[in-house]
Each structure stands twice: as C-alpha cells, then as structure tokens.
Amino acid sequence: xxxxxxxxxxxxxxxxxxxxxxxxxxxxxxxxxxxxxxxxxxxxxxxxxxxxxxxxxxxxxxxxxxxxxxxxxxxxxxxxxxxxxxxxxxxxxxxxxxxxxxxxxxxxxxxxxxxxxxxxxxxxxxxxxxxxxxxxxxxxxxxxxxxxxxxxxxxxxxxxxxxxxxxxxxxxxxxxxxxxxxxxxxxxxxxxxxxxxxxxxxxxxxxxxxxxxxxxxxxxxxxxxxxxxxxxxxxxxxxxxxxxxxxxxxxxxxxxxxxxxxxxxxxxxxxxxxxxxxxxxxxxxxxxxxxxxxxxxxxxxxxxxxxxxxxxxxxxxxxxxxxxxxxxxxxxxxxxxxxxxxxxxxxxxxxxxxxxxxxxxxxxxxxxxxxxxxxxxxxxxxxxxxxxxxxxxxxxxx
Amino acid sequence: xxxxxxxxxxxxxxxxxxxxxxxxxxxxxxxxxxxxxxxxxxxxxxxxxxxxxxxxxxxxxxxxxxxxxxxxxxxxxxxxxxxxxxxxxxxxxxxxxxxxxxxxxxxxxxxxxxxxxxxxxxxxxxxxxxxxxxxxxxxxxxxxxxxxxxxxxxxxxxxxxxxxxxxxxxxxxxxxxxxxxxxxxxxxxxxxxxxxxxxxxxxxxxxxxxxxxxxxxxxxxxxxxxxxxxxxxxxxxxxxxxxxxxxxxxxxxxxxxxxxxxxxxxxxxxxxxxxxxxxxxxxxxxxxxxxxxxxxxxxxxxxxxxxxxxxxxxxxxxxxxxxxxxxxxxxxxxxxxxxxxxxxxxxxxxxxxxxxxxxxxxxxxxxxxxxxxxxxxxxxxxxxxxxxxxxxxxxxxxxxxxxxxxxxxxxxxxxxxxxxxxxxxxxxxxxxxxxxxxxxxxxxxxxxxxxxxxxxxxxxxxxxxxxxxxxxxxxxxxxxxxxxxxxxxxxxxxxxxxxxxxxxxxxxxxxxxxxxxxxxxxxxxxxxxxxxxxxxxxxxxxxxxxxxxxxx
Numbered sequence: 004x005x006x007x008x009x010x011x012x013x014x015x016x017x018x019x020x021x022x023x024x025x026x027x028x029x030x031x032x033x034x035x036x037x038x039x040x041x042x043x044x045x046x047x048x049x050x051x052x053x054x055x056x057x058x059x060x061x062x063x064x065x066x067x068x069x070x071x072x073x074x075x076x077x078x079x080x081x082x083x084x085x086x087x088x089x090x091x092x093x094x095x096x097x098x099x100x101x102x103x104x105x106x107x108x109x110x111x112x113x114x115x116x117x118x119x120x121x122x123x124x125x126x127x128x129x130x131x132x133x134x135x136x137x138x139x140x141x142x143x144x145x146x147x148x149x150x151x152x153x154x155x156x157x158x159x160x161x162x163x164x165x166x167x168x169x170x171x172x173x174x175x176x177x178x179x180x181x182x183x184x185x186x187x188x189x190x191x192x193x194x195x196x197x198x199x200x201x202x203x204x205x206x207x208x209x210x211x212x213x214x215x216x217x218x219x220x221x222x223x224x225x226x227x228x229x230x231x232x233x234x235x236x237x238x239x240x241x242x243x244x245x246x247x248x249x250x251x252x253x254x255x256x257x258x259x260x261x262x263x264x265x266x267x268x269x270x271x272x273x274x275x276x277x278x279x280x281x282x283x284x285x286x287x288x289x290x291x292x293x294x295x296x297x298x299x300x301x302x303x304x305x306x307x308x309x310x311x312x313x314x315x316x317x318x319x320x321x322x323x324x325x326x327x328x329x330x331x332x333x334x335x336x337x338x339x340x341x342x343x344x345x346x347x348x349x350x351x352x353x354x355x356x357x358x359x360x361x362x363x364x365x366x367x368x369x370x371x372x373x374x375x376x377x378x379x380x381x382x383x384x385x386x387x388x389x390x391x392x393x394x395x396x397x398x399x400x401x
Numbered sequence: 402x403x404x405x406x407x408x409x410x411x412x413x414x415x416x417x418x419x420x421x422x423x424x425x426x427x428x429x430x431x432x433x434x435x436x437x438x439x440x441x442x443x444x445x446x447x448x449x450x451x452x453x454x455x456x457x458x459x460x461x462x463x464x465x466x467x468x469x470x471x472x473x474x475x476x477x478x479x480x481x482x483x484x485x486x487x488x489x490x491x492x493x494x495x496x497x498x499x500x501x502x503x504x505x506x507x508x509x510x511x512x513x514x515x516x517x518x519x520x521x522x523x524x525x526x527x528x529x530x531x532x533x534x535x536x537x538x539x540x541x542x543x544x545x546x547x548x549x550x551x552x553x554x555x556x557x558x559x560x561x562x563x564x565x566x567x568x569x570x571x572x573x574x575x576x577x578x579x580x581x582x583x584x585x586x587x588x589x590x591x592x593x594x595x596x597x598x599x600x601x602x603x604x605x606x607x608x609x610x611x612x613x614x615x616x617x618x619x620x621x622x623x624x625x626x627x628x629x630x631x632x633x634x635x636x637x638x639x640x641x642x643x644x645x646x647x648x649x650x651x652x653x654x655x656x657x658x659x660x661x662x663x664x665x666x667x668x669x670x671x672x673x674x675x676x677x678x679x680x681x682x683x684x685x686x687x688x689x690x691x692x693x694x695x696x697x698x699x700x701x702x703x704x705x706x707x708x709x710x711x712x713x714x715x716x717x718x719x720x721x722x723x724x725x726x727x728x729x730x731x732x733x734x735x736x737x738x739x740x741x742x743x744x745x746x747x748x749x750x751x752x753x754x755x756x757x758x759x760x761x762x763x764x765x766x767x768x769x770x771x772x773x774x775x776x777x778x779x780x781x782x783x784x785x786x787x788x789x790x791x792x793x794x795x796x797x798x799x800x801x802x803x804x805x806x807x808x809x810x811x812x813x814x815x816x817x818x819x820x821x822x823x824x825x826x827x828x829x830x831x832x833x834x835x836x837x838x839x840x841x842x843x844x845x846x847x848x849x850x851x852x853x854x855x856x857x858x859x860x861x862x863x864x865x866x867x868x869x870x871x872x873x874x875x876x877x878x879x880x881x882x883x884x885x886x887x888x889x890x891x892x893x894x895x896x897x898x899x900x901x902x903x904x905x906x907x908x909x910x911x912x913x914x915x916x917x918x919x920x921x922x923x924x925x926x927x928x929x930x931x932x933x934x935x936x937x938x939x940x941x942x943x944x945x946x947x948x949x950x951x952x953x
Binding site: 110210238239295331333336337363 | 498504508529580581609622728764817823854883884890
C-alpha cells in the first residue's frame with residue numbers, strides 16, 4: 004500500500020512535468036518566428052531601417068525587425084552559434100542585436116562613427132563592429148551583450164576576418180595600404196602589414212595618390228585558414244599573407260582597381276573584380292598566379308560561386324556576368340533589369356541558388372545557378388542593401 | 402499484472418532520479434526587477450552552460466572547416482512568475498551565463514558560478530528604447546508607475562531632440578525618390594496595385610519617401626554624377642612622335658640621317674542620347690613630317706600617318722550613333738567610322754598610341770582599308786566564349802554611290818584558356834570589296850594568347866586575292882606587362898612583320914618599344930624600328946623614336 008502511494012505520487016509528478024513541457028512548447032511556438040536559423044535569408048533594408056527574414060523554402064517574409072528611423076543598417080550577420088543576428092546602423096552610430104529566433108531587438112549598443120561591416124569570432128564570443136569614419140573597431144561581448152572596448156589606430160577599417168583558432172583578427176584599412184593585425188585576447192592592434200609598395204612615379208601623379216585613397220577592403224582567408232589574401236585597390240595588387248609569421252609571402256599583380264578577393268568554394272581560385280578596367284582576374288591559389296583575366300562589367304560589387312560557376316554582380320549595369328570555373332571562360336551574362344541597381348548576394352549552403360539584393364526595385368532576386376534563370380521576390384523592404392544566410396560561403400557586403 | 406507494468410515503467414525513471422540525486426547539484430533562484438526595483442513579471446530566464454576551460458567552445462565558423470565542431474552549449478529556460486521570481490532546480494556545478502528577456506526591456510546577461518550551495522540572483526533590466534519605433538513597454542515597469550512614466554517620457558523627448566539635432570547636422574531630411582512602378586488600371590481608370598479582372602498592366606511613376614540620412618558628401622557626389630550623366634563628355638588625346646632615320650642598306654641617294662616629327666591631337670565628344678543609345682565624335686588635327694613621306698616602305702612606319710589627310714586642318718574622323726538591343730547583346734553602330742576599329746582587335750598589337758607604332762604591327766595589312774567613311778557595324782556578344790561581328794563601310798570617298806564602293810567585313814571571335822595557359826583570343830575574319838578594286842577578297846586570323854601573367858604572344862596572318870595569286874602578310878611578337886618592368890603599369894614588346902606581294906615586293910619590319918606610364922594621363926615611349934624593303938632595289942632603315950602621349 005505504501006509502495007502504491009509512492010507510485011501514484013511519481014506518476015502524478017510525471018504527468019504534471021509532461022503537461023508543463025507541453026505548455027512551454029506552446030508558449031515558445033507563439034513567439035518563435037524562425038525555428039531554424041539556417042532556413043532564412045536575412046535582408047538588410049537600408050531605407051526602411053529593418054532586417055527582413057525570408058523563408059528559403061516558401062520565399063515569404065516571415066518577420067521583420069525594425070531598428071528605428073534613420074538607422075540605415077549596412078550589413079547583417081548571424082552569430083556562428085545561430086543565436087543572434089547583428090547589424091551596424093551606419094547613420095545611428097549603433098550596433099543592433101536581434102534574437103535570431105524571436106526576431107526581437109534585444110539590445111542597442113552605441114559604437115563609433117558610421118558602423119558598417121562586422122565579423123564574429125569563431126566561438127561567437129566577440130562581435131567586431133568596424134567603424135570606418137571613426138577609424139576604429141568596437142568590440143562587443145556577446146555573453147554580456149556589452150561593448151567592452153574600442154580599438155583605435157585603424158584607418159577606415161572596412162572588413163575584419165578572424166583566424167579559425169580565434170587568436171588574431173585581420174583588418175582591411177581602406178584608407179591606407181596596410182592590414183591591421185588584432186590580438187583577440189587583448190583586443191589590441193598588434194601589427195601593421197604593408198601589402199604593396201607605392202610606385203616611384205607616384206609623386207608625379209598627385210591627383211591619383213593624394214586626391215583620394217582606396218586601399219585594402221578585406222584580407223580574405225583561404226578555406227583551410229592557412230593564408231590570407233588582400234587586395235590593394237590603388238596599387239592593383241593582391242598580397243598573400245602568412246598569418247603564422249604575419250608577413251607578406253607574395254605580391255600578385257591583377258587588373259586595375261581590384262575591389263576585393265572572393266574565394267571559390269573549392270579553394271582553388273580567388274577572383275578580384277577590377278573596376279578600373281572592367282575585368283576580373285582569376286588567381287590560381289596553387290601557383291599564386293593570375294590564371295585568366297576576363298572581360299566583365301562596370302561597378303562590380305560582388306562575386307558568388309555556385310554550380311561550378313562564378314557570378315559577378317555589375318551593380319549599375321543591371322547585369323550578372325557568369326564564368327565557368329572549370330574552363331575559366333565566360334559563360335554568359337544575365338540581365339536582371341533595366342535602370343536598376345544591384346547590390347550584393349549570398350549563396351545557399353547547397354551552392355544552388357543566389358539571393359541578390361536589388362535595391363531600386365525593393366526586391367531580392369533568386370538566381371538558379373544551374374539554369375541561370377531567376378525570379379524576383381518583390382516588396383521585401385525599402386532599398387535592400389545586402390543578404391545573408393547562416394553558414395553560406397558567400398556572406399559579404401559592399 | 403498491472404502492478405508489474407507500472408513498476409516496469411517507473412523503474413527507469415527512478416534510476417534516472419537516483420543518478421541525478423547522486424550528482425552535485427544545487428538550486429538557482431532569481432528575481433527580475435527594473436532599475437527602480439519594481440517587479441518585472443513573466444520574464445524568460447535562460448541558463449546556458451559555458452564549456453570547461455580548454456574545451457572547444459562553439460560550432461564551426463562558416464567557411465572554416467578546420468574549426469572543431471563542438472556541440473552548442475546546453476540551455477535551460479524558466480519563466481518568472483507574477484512576483485518576478487524564477488527557479489532552476491538541479492543545476493550541476495559549473496560556469497553559466499544567465500540571460501533574462503522581458504518584453505520592452507534590453508536583455509540582461511551575466512555570468513554566474515554554481516557550486517554546492519543554492520544561490521539567489523537579482524537581475525535588473527533596463528528599458529529598451531527604439532527611437533522612432535514602438536514605445537517601450539512602460540506598463541511592464543512595476544513600482545511607482547506614474548513617476549517612471551514621466552521619466553520615460555522625458556527620456557524619449559531628449560532622445561528625439563538628439564535625433565533631430567543629428568539630423569539637421571548631417572542633412573537628414575527624408576530622401577524622396579521617383580520610382581518606376583507597374584500598376585493595374587481598370588476601365589474606370591481606377592488604379593490597383595494587384596491584378597484585378599478587366600484591368601490592364603501599365604507603367605507609371607511615383608514618388609517614394611524613404612528614411613535615409615545622407616551626408617553632405619553623398620548629396621554632392623550624387624548631384625555631380627547626375628550632372629555628368631547628362632552632359633557631353635569631352636576627351637583629348639595629344640601625341641607627339643619624334644623619329645630619326647638612318648639608312649642601313651640601299652642606294653646612297655636615298656635619304657639618310659634624317660629627323661621627323663608628327664603631332665596629333667584628337668578631340669572626343671561623347672553623349673548619352675537615350676536608353677542604351679550614345680553618340681561619339683572624333684575630330685583630329687595633325688601636322689608635321691612623318692618618315693613615310695621620304696621612306697617608301699610598303700607599310701607605314703608611323704601609324705599616325707594614316708590619319709593625316711591635310712596638314713593643320715581639322716578633320717572629322719568619326720561621328721556615329723550606337724544603340725543596343727536584345728538585352729544589350731546586339732550593338733549597332735552607324736555613321737562615319739573606321740570599320741577596322743571593330744575587327745581584329747588584337748590585345749597586344751592594335752594601338753599605335755600605347756603599343757607598337759609601325760602600322761604593320763597595329764593592323765593586319767590585308768584588311769586593306771585606308772580611309773574612314775559611312776558605314777554600319779553589328780556586334781553580337783552574348784558574353785560567352787564566342788562573339789560575332791559584321792559590318793560594311795564606304796571605301797572610296799569619291800565614289801558617287803555606295804554600290805560601287807562597299808567594303809565589308811565579318812569576324813568570329815573565341816576566348817579560351819588552352820593547355821592551362823591564361824586567356825587567349827582567337828579571331829577569324831573575311832573581307833569583301835565591290836567596285837573597281839584590285840583585290841576583291843581577303844581572309845585573316847588574329848591571335849593574342851597570354852603565356853603567363855606577364856608574357857603574351859600575338860600573331861596575325863592575312864592574304865588577299867589579286868589577279869593570279871595572293872598577297873600575304875604575317876606578324877608575330879611578344880608583349881610584357883605586370884612584370885619585368887620599371888614601373889607597375891609599364892608595358893613593352895617586340896614584334897616582327899613581313900609582307901610578300903605578288904608583285905615581288907617584300908618587307909621585313911622589326912620593332913621594339915617600351916612604354917612608361919608616368920601618370921594616369923601621361924605616357925612616354927621609346928621605340929626602335931628596323932625596316933628592310935625590296936621594291937626593285939633593296940633598302941633598309943633604322944628608326945629610333947620617342948612618343949609622348951597625353952590623354953584625358
């Protein structure tokens with residue numbers, strides 16, 4: 004009889020616990036808008052000041068997070084652990100942290116001037132927000148969701164890349180000709196690596212070398228994490244950097260005004276879109292030599308890889324140029340529209356589809372990489388500036 | 402039997418509970434409050450275990466396969482009650498992060514260490530203020546609601562004031578933009594955004610107001626770009642070529658140790674007329690004495706001489722309209738033009754302004770057109786490996802009708818990367834003339850192939866039909882860029898060209914050049930040519946030269 008009582012009590016407890024679990028699931032289902040963060044495309048809507056979330060399968064907007072008037076978010080990224088979505092509000096001088104599942108804005112953190120591009124440390128602990136007009140990087144601790152430090156001494160820091168072990172970060176300085184090396188443990192500028200020599204005739208051309216400077220956009224890391232490649236737009240070169248010794252291993256001359264390097268997914272090549280002569284340079288990473296220089300379009304803002312091809316976005320022409328990465332030959336040109344402006348794109352994790360921001364049409368263009376056909380999802384928000392998919396190999400911004 | 406079943410079902414649960422009971426666990430309780438200390442009910446607390454020191458912390462970084470793929474840290478959640486308290490029971494000892502979310506508040510996050518003793522945590526949340534967004538949930542704030550509301554209102558006013566000040570400082574009035582939109586108009590002229598029965602799709606234009614703050618620089622850049630887009634662009638290309646000539650072989654009566662100079666100035670005008678339609682004009686003036694006036698070589702020793710019609714006179718060299726169709730794959734150019742500009746565009750030997758100066762290393766001599774005239778060119782370029790061109794032009798400015806002076810060309814081009822080499826361009830062309838001319842037909846090929854990122858090789862061959870046989874021409878050479886140079890954008894090359902005419906006249910021409918790019922707009926080249934001709938008698942000349950080119 005005593006045992007029977009115990010059994011009844013335990014059964015009652017089990018039933019209550021089960022019921023409580025059910026209740027909890029029901030409550031969560033009501034607020035969770037994105038159950039699986041890998042299944043959405045994040046869209047930065049610059050002029051409607053929001054991040055929109057589009058379901059990859061249904062192509063419907065499942066939620067939007069409004070950030071505030073005149074925020075003008077620039078780049079969006081999900082933390083590697085899938086917990087948060089973050090963006091920098093360029094005109095608000097703030098960083099915005101969004102819960103990746105509920106899409107609620109959980110924190111707004113003041114940073115330095117004109118935050119644009121950002122990066123996460125591999126362990127998701129540190130969120131580095133670059134502030135090009137503040138010449139600094141704001142370091143945000145993703146555990147406490149607070150800004151713990153501002154790293155000064157940079158010159159228009161445009162993009163940051165972490166090493167796979169998270170020990171160091173490399174910063175492209177667009178206002179200089181050097182890459183900054185950050186010690187991630189102390190969040191301090193450790194070293195400056197000059198990527199190329201300014202030619203001796205530079206003093207004859209003050210219009211070019213003193214009028215403006217277009218230095219390094221991003222030091223892009225190879226797929227195996229062994230090397231970094233950084234373009235210098237003014238100097239027209241790509242520098243290969245060995246992060247073990249933080250030294251330049253090789254300088255590769257490419258076309259005029261290379262924008263930045265983009266790594267192919269198989270790790271064999273990198274591509275630089277050269278806006279100075281409207282070409283692309285395909286660099287063979289085994290030999291570190293230019294394997295081909297091919298005609299392309301004007302104002303190129305990005306390169307995506309899918310289905311064995313490279314897709315090069317020509318922003319103001321409304322075209323996407325396609326190249327066969329096996330034969331290294333042109334493979335056609337897709338006309339997305341007339342009198343439009345294209346921005347940047349992300350590629351799905353299957354390497355099948357591209358999601359291209361079409362800002363002037365307030366649309367996202369979904370490109371089937373294999374057939375080179377596309378469809379437009381309209382009304383995603385005002386002036387979509389970029390897209391992002393968790394774990395995509397082509398997550399970048401302008 | 403029933404007792405046995407229940408026992409079987411409960412057994413594993415008891416084992417599980419027993420194992421939990423033996424581990425070192427404790428209870429974490431907490432209270433969620435606002436900054437005034439008032440209770441925040443229904444907050445959601447999350448307890449997230451941190452990995453032990455030295456363990457791989459998080460999942461992979463995208464695109465970094467070498468990162469250890471550790472599982473994400475486990476989490477537990479609890480919902481605070483109406484009194485703002487929450488409880489986590491049976492928490493193993495270790496390092497944790499406690500995160501608390503409540504609607505209308507910023508997330509609270511703090512690290513805690515759980516040992517053997519139960520502990521109580523107070524979590525204080527600050528209101529989430531989004532300028533321009535939905536108001537923070539002030540009602541969720543407990544305590545002295547009236548005072549808090551006053552404070553929140555005041556904070557909001559100050560925030561708005563700061564936003565206004567920032568806006569005025571950086572030109573932040575909402576941007577307006579006119580957009581091209583598609584609407585559906587029914588029989589009553591009612592406009593619908595979506596298709597409705599009986600409505601027709603029409604294109605219209607509508608203003609859109611956006612909240613984008615622009616800096617003064619951005620505004621100025623936009624205005625300048627818009628003005629430039631609507632203006633007529635003017636360009637200038639001024640070149641002076643100074644050459645000397647020393648006879649190396651031949652009749653002593655022929656000129657020797659002479660100096661020559663030719664100055665050329667091109668004025669370019671370009672304007673956008675309509676969608677994908679543009680206008681271009683080139684007015685050129687030349688003066689001076691090129692070596693071709695005294696040295697009767699089969700080909701021009703100074704490629705600029707082909708432009709010299711009359712000394713010190715302005716000549717309209719080109720004036721044409723270009724428009725594009727079919728997704729800009731097909732381009733049509735019509736007007737006064739130089740048809741050879743559109744054909745045989747060899748990458749390494751096609752430009753007398755920056756590459757070789759000898760015409761034999763600029764143009765395929767079998768293309769056979771010396772004057773510009775009225776014509777049309779169609780270029781089909783699908784931007785794959787192939788491209789096609791076809792065109793015709795009036796070849797004789799004195800002809801009374803086109804039917805007696807039609808010069809036509811067709812070309813197919815192909816881009817490839819053979820044998821793991823960098824890119825190369827391969828072209829095959831065909832020419833036909835009508836009217837009273839010596840040669841009716843000609844064919845040719847043109848190749849430029851990079852051997853490495855630095856070295857490129859080029860080759861041309863052409864033959865034209867003349868009564869009884871074919872005149873033949875070929876050329877080859879090497880071009881260097883991106884390396885083996887003094888300055889990064891310098892280029893240099895060496896080339897050889899040969900002509901064999903049915904008449905028995907022959908020519909061997911060799912040239913080397915080095916082109917210094919001093920600035921974006923200024924170039925200085927040194928050239929050295931040697932020509933050896935046999936036209937009845939044999940003569941040869943060595944010609945050093947300097948070319949100074951300004952282009953802007």
